[in-house]
Amino acid sequence: xxxxxxxxxxxxxxxxxxxxxxxxxxxxxxxxxxxxxxxxxxxxxxxxxxxxxxxxxxxxxxxxxxxxxxxxxxxxxxxxxxxxxxxxxxxxxxxxxxxxxxxxxxxxxxxxxxxxxxxxxxxxxxxxxxxxxxxxxxxxxxxxxxxxxxxxxxxxxxxxxxxxxxxxxxxxxxxxxxxxxxxxxxxxxxxxxxxxxxxxxxxxxxxxxxxxxxxxxxxxxxxxxxxxxxxxxxxxxxxxxxxxxxxxxxxxxxxxxxxxxxxxxxxxxxxxxxxxxxxxxxxxxxxxxxxxxxxxxxxxxxxxxxxxxxxxxxxxxxxxxxxxxxxxxxxxxxxxxxxxxxxxxxxxxxxxxxxxxxxxxxxxxxxxxxxxxxxxxxxxxxxxxxxxxxxxxxxxxxxxxxxxxxxxxxxxxxxxxxxxxxxxxxxxxxxxxxxxxxxxxxx
Amino acid sequence: xxxxxxxxxxxxxxxxxxxxxxxxxxxxxxxxxxxxxxxxxxxxxxxxxxxxxxxxxxxxxxxxxxxxxxxxxxxxxxxxxxxxxxxxxxxxxxxxxxxxxxxxxxxx
Numbered sequence: 001x002x003x004x005x006x007x008x009x010x011x012x013x014x015x016x017x018x019x020x021x022x023x024x025x026x027x028x029x030x031x032x033x034x035x036x037x038x039x040x041x042x043x044x045x046x047x048x049x050x051x052x053x054x055x056x057x058x059x060x061x062x063x064x065x066x067x068x069x070x071x072x073x074x075x076x077x078x079x080x081x082x083x084x085x086x087x088x089x090x091x092x093x094x095x096x097x098x099x100x101x102x103x104x105x106x107x108x109x110x111x112x113x114x115x116x117x118x119x120x121x122x123x124x125x126x127x128x129x130x131x132x133x134x135x136x137x138x139x140x141x142x143x144x145x146x147x148x149x150x151x152x153x154x155x156x157x158x159x160x161x162x163x164x165x166x167x168x169x170x171x172x173x174x175x176x177x178x179x180x181x182x183x184x185x186x187x188x189x190x191x192x193x194x195x196x197x198x199x200x201x202x203x204x205x206x207x208x209x210x211x212x213x214x215x216x217x218x219x220x221x222x223x224x225x226x227x228x229x230x231x232x233x234x235x236x237x238x239x240x241x242x243x244x245x246x247x248x249x250x251x252x253x254x255x256x257x258x259x260x261x262x263x264x265x266x267x268x269x270x271x272x273x274x275x276x277x278x279x280x281x282x283x284x285x286x287x288x289x290x291x292x293x294x295x296x297x298x299x300x301x302x303x304x305x306x307x308x309x310x311x312x313x314x315x316x317x318x319x320x321x322x323x324x325x326x327x328x329x330x331x332x333x334x335x336x337x338x339x340x341x342x343x344x345x346x347x348x349x350x351x352x353x354x355x356x357x358x359x360x361x362x363x364x365x366x367x368x369x370x371x372x373x374x375x376x377x378x379x380x381x382x383x384x385x386x387x388x389x390x391x392x393x394x395x396x397x398x399x400x401x402x403x404x405x406x407x408x409x410x411x412x413x414x415x416x417x418x419x420x421x422x423x424x425x426x427x428x429x430x431x432x433x434x435x436x437x438x439x440x441x442x443x
Numbered sequence: 444x445x446x447x448x449x450x451x452x453x454x455x456x457x458x459x460x461x462x463x464x465x466x467x468x469x470x471x472x473x474x475x476x477x478x479x480x481x482x483x484x485x486x487x488x489x490x491x492x493x494x495x496x497x498x499x500x501x502x503x504x505x506x507x508x509x510x511x512x513x514x515x516x517x518x519x520x521x522x523x524x525x526x527x528x529x530x531x532x533x534x535x536x537x538x539x540x541x542x543x544x545x546x547x548x549x550x551x
Binding site for chain 1: 500501502505508509510511519522526527550
């Protein structure tokens, strides 16, 4: 990890900024860190430095009108059964994330699982699961074939795997200029267990032309926000190479029970390692396509990143955008909560999760000096491929004061999380910048 | 404290620089207008049009959590019209919506 030292000057600047920002955090405001930080300190500084008056005015305007509304998520909104600390970013469609300390469970329970909806889910009360069917068809399928959930259960081998799902836009809030979309901070990720059958087994039962088949696409039972029947809320998919992997599943259970309404009842797809939108909920159809699927959320800028790096704010033509596939290596510190206190000479146990779009995290390191030196954490092997991995480290502080603990994961290919913000992209995907917590150390 | 900052700084800035009229308007706007309790939108000119056209399918939060330039706001409208089932606006309605968003929800 010595090459992290090369980040010196850039890191110092970023760290100072982070420190100032995090000092202003409240528990529920954590999700809006960058935004709050700028609002809190921006106006006076800009005025003093003599930057453009209009910019200063706009900053103050933002402060006076938006900060309180944005900081805590939507007040008074709640999805039944979800833990109180969920930060609800939107209620129509429903979108909510967790602060990192509420993601400490090894297997994410329903109350702590983030929600990302593109449309309006079908109401569970109105669904007769025994009548729900999955139809497989498409240009490269040998035939059209439908299965009830009972058919799937009876016909194919069952698999229960713990698999993380992370929204492609997790971390979007940190990018500037601000990309459109939900302003996710850190917690649009979770790792429950899923029970179902392999997509590959179902595709083989239907039969498909392996030379022709390029991609699978899904159709789902949620309604488009406009209410129009001719529009899908979301119809994404994955290339065949991913569709036929051992861990790509069609599932009917989450954590051993029926999938909850907001998470895809009664049937969904799990496409591990890919952005969460590839794991279609309320699954009704699978298309075996002879081309890259072109459903809702596959084209334009949606769930796509520039083919080559671009400058922040660039106007990237559609033809230069490619589908976001494997999510980058990432980790979170889930214990203790940021703002923890300890004292010189005592040991602070720090713990968290790590995951990678290709399936294995090899190492996790923590630093208490902004990356100058690193300490290797105890990282567990995953319970199965694409389960997130738990890690912990015992940390001792030699001097009192305000400290930060940073965590950096390294995947099996040797890719490490950056400590600075990764490259800007028009919709703000794939931010895997290292996470940190603040720790106050008493003498 | 917050309102003092907002009122004082423009005054100070006004002495030091010639403050563009539009920037001053922004600050006044923030003080002058109430926030709609239902949508969270600022009840400034254009509010009714924006509420009626932009919160039918989704909450206002989808577009007010961050601010954008007029160009990006227009791109977003065109994207919704092309792919998401948004109806066409008359030129006057489109102007009113863009004026409102550009003025009250500019880039952060």
